[in-house]
Amino acid sequence: MSITVRQASHPDAARAYDTTQLRAHFLVETLFKADSIELTYSHVDRIIVGGAMPVNGPLKLETSKPIGQATFLARRELGICNVGGAGRVICDGETFNVHHRDMLYVAMGTTDVRFESQSHDEPAKFYLFSTPAHARHRTILVREAEANALELGTQEQANTRTLRQYIIPGRVQSCQLVMGLTTLKPGNTWNTMPSHVHDRRCEAYLYFDMKPDTRVFHLMGEPQETRHLVVANDQAIISPPWSIHSGCGTAAYSFVWAMGGDNQDFTDMDMIPMEALR
């Protein structure tokens, strides 16, 4: 297992970052490495983003110094989305079969979390998003078909997409973690435009199910100071509360979005008028 700690950036500092610095602070390039758990601990809302990719055997989620607890989930909750082949997550001895695009919410206080792939040839890729927690809720699996589905966008605006809310009040109870995934319809390229910010919550995006030769130009920054990050398949973005998070792909794509912060109100967004974007 590897864990990298990233400091939060003030927007005044981020304005001066060059491409290399922008990528070092906001892009997570490697989440899935065979037989490894790769984690990034961010001081933005103390979220952890990462990936677990069991190929030749099971992987166990261990704690480490930045977490400061005897077990990973002693004071945390965890959202897991499988973006690879079929797999299993075993939580304190209970097995959950997690298929491609299913999500599992794992409760605070779970002491033993293990990851397995069903097939060595098509390994599972478990995307991990964790936030601090103060209460134990129920560990629960949500299949893609069980999530709340919202149809958004128009073909004219090249942003026809299905947004699925998996871990959200009313569906899965959590302390602060909110998580789901959005899939663009073929021929559509834009996500989350018109853009928004929500200073009450940070957000992370994992772009996935992209062909190797496609890219997403992820837009970030304060609305009047936008920047872009060129993102390949299976790479993640840490979006601080002051930043827009939007993107345009060279082809259709999917992304897992996940949030943590002061509220769990999905609709609490400050929309940015087009004329305010720079």
Ligand SMILES: O=C(O)C(=O)C[C@H](O)C(=O)CO
């Ligand atoms: O397609 C979209 O629009 C999104 O997926 C938006 C994200 O879910 C989001 O930014 C929620 O705050």
Ligand SMILES: [Zn+2]
């Ligand atoms: Zn958002």
